[in-house]
Amino acid sequence: MIEQEIYHHPEENKEYQGLKIQRAIKYNPPVVNPYLKKTKSRPVLTVEDYVNGILSGNISVLSQAVTLVESSAKSHYFLAQQVIEKCLPHSGKSFRVGITGVPGAGKSTFIDALGMDIVNNGKKLAVLAVDPSSERSKGSILGDKTRMEMLAVSPNAFVRPSPSAGSLGGVARKTRETIILCEAAGFDVIFVETVGVGQSETAVHGMVDFFLLIQLSGTGDELQGIKRGIMEMADGIAINKADGNNIEKANIAKNQFKNALHLFPMPPSGWSPQVQTCSAIEHIDIDKVWQMIEDYNDFTKKNNYFHKKRQLQSKYWMYETIDGALKNSFYKNPEIEKLLEETENKLNNNQITPFAAANQLMELYNKCFAEKR
Numbered sequence: 001m002i003e004q005e006i007y008h009h010p011e012e013n014k015e016y017q018g019l020k021i022q023r024a025i026k027y028n029p030p031v032v033n034p035y036l037k038k039t040k041s042r043p044v045l046t047v048e049d050y051v052n053g054i055l056s057g058n059i060s061v062l063s064q065a066v067t068l069v070e071s072s073a074k075s076h077y078f079l080a081q082q083v084i085e086k087c088l089p090h091s092g093k094s095f096r097v098g099i100t101g102v103p104g105a106g107k108s109t110f111i112d113a114l115g116m117d118i119v120n121n122g123k124k125l126a127v128l129a130v131d132p133s134s135e136r137s138k139g140s141i142l143g144d145k146t147r148m149e150m151l152a153v154s155p156n157a158f159v160r161p162s163p164s165a166g167s168l169g170g171v172a173r174k175t176r177e178t179i180i181l182c183e184a185a186g187f188d189v190i191f192v193e194t195v196g197v198g199q200s201e202t203a204v205h206g207m208v209d210f211f212l213l214i215q216l217s218g219t220g221d222e223l224q225g226i227k228r229g230i231m232e233m234a235d236g237i238a239i240n241k242a243d244g245n246n247i248e249k250a251n252i253a254k255n256q257f258k259n260a261l262h263l264f265p266m267p268p269s270g271w272s273p274q275v276q277t278c279s280a281i282e283h284i285d286i287d288k289v290w291q292m293i294e295d296y297n298d299f300t301k302k303n304n305y306f307h308k309k310r311q312l313q314s315k316y317w318m319y320e321t322i323d324g325a326l327k328n329s330f331y332k333n334p335e336i337e338k339l340l341e342e343t344e345n346k347l348n349n350n351q352i353t354p355f356a357a358a359n360q361l362m363e364l365y366n367k368c369f370a371e372k373r
Contacts, residue, residue: 050083054185055090059158062185066160069174069181084177087184092310094126094183095297098204100194100230101214106240107193108147110214110280114290115151118189126158126182127151128175129193158187176207176317205233206316209306210293213237217246217253231257232264235296236274238289243279250277269305271296335368336361 045053045064053061069080101107111127118125127148151157160178175192182190194204205211213234231237237257242250257275266272274292278285300306330336339361346352352360 047079047082047086051086054083054087054181057186059185062158062181063160065181066162066178069177070162080177084180087180091180091183094179094187094190096179096190096192096208096210097293098192098194098201098208098211099214100201100204100212101240102216105214105216106280107214110238110240110278110286111191111193112148112151113280113283113286115148115157115191116154117286117290119151119154119156123188124156124158124186125151125189125191126185126187127160127191127193128178128182129159129161130175158182158185179207201230201233206313206320209300209309210296211235212289212293215239215253215257216241217249231260231273234273235267235269235271236276236289236292237261239275239277240280242277243282243284247277253277269296269300269309270303271299271305330365333365333368335364339364 045061050061050065050068054065065080065083068076068083071077071080099107099111108129111129115125115127129148148159151159162175162178179190179192192204192208194201201211211234213230213236215237217239239250239253239257254275254277261273261275276285276289276292278289280286297306300309343352343357343361347354347357
């Protein structure tokens with residue numbers, strides 16, 4: 001029992017009779033409940049534990065594996081690669097859909113509505129939602145689960161928000177590997193939602209089978225979409241929020257987008273991109289959007305473009321991984337780290353050009369590499 005020392009108030013003297021004093025406790029109560037039982041630490045999983053858990057559809061183990069893949073620790077990297085390698089033969093059977101659009105287009109609400117239709121039809125859905133990381137604090141809100149209320153509690157859905165961690169255009173660096181893990185866990189459909197900042201579309205396009213662009217009507221974004229070139233990558237366009245007084249505007253926007261798509265050459269798939277209006281909040285014509293996606297799936301599998309595209313994507317990500325590994329090796333080289341600060345000072349004082357500085361650093365790096373051999 002903790003002894004309590006009571007403050008004495010001057011007002012308690014006899015001359016202040018009639019006053020009632022609220023006595024204060026001098027000591028500070030403990031911040032942590034002393035009766036709180038300590039929880040057991042999570043057991044360390046082996047490669048076999050991860051693989052067996054993933055293949056059996058254990059969501060808890062899958063989540064831990066995704067965290068392992070996203071980790072920047074070197075020890076985690078090698079462990080993650082072993083897990084991915086063993087899961088790779090069990091992957092590739094899902095249908096991958098990339099979903100992008102400007103902020104406020106209703107991507108999360110749309111995914112929640114379409115995802116529940118997919119789940120209710122007996123399929124398993126994984127949603128990989130990438131949240132932008134702050135350039136200052138490096139933190140992310142990771143709040144997509146709060147906007148996907150139905151999917152977040154569905155036993156046949158797996159919603160995984162991930163920080164972009166400064167990667168190209170806001171696409172998480174490890175999303176490609178996460179797709180492999182989700183496929184090995186038995187998910188039939190995988191959604192990859194981008195942050196919609198206008199730079200991530202190329203990376204997402206390189207890891208999905210169907211690329212869906214969500215647009216709004218009456219925002220002036222029709223021409224902006226054409227200028228950015230996003231429409232050129234889209235396999236289909238869904239004009240969201242086509243409800244209430246906005247139905248007429250949505251139909252006008254639909255015709256505008258259809259006319260704009262005729263300006264682009266036929267894509268390599270041979271598929272002519274379609275435009276569909278819908279309302280995620282009212283759940284209007286969501287099934288028509290999914291029908292458009294399934295029609296594309298059937299079309300590309302019949303002309304063998306589906307398989308060819310996945311082969312091209314694998315090559316693309318091999319070269320992307322090589323580029324990333326070389327960049328990481330360069331900046332973590334001890335000799336380069338020593339010379340970088342000196343070179344930056346020379347640049348600030350106009351003692352060297354950026355191109356000459358880069359050549360000097362590359363020559364030093366190549367020299368270090370040759371000495372190791």
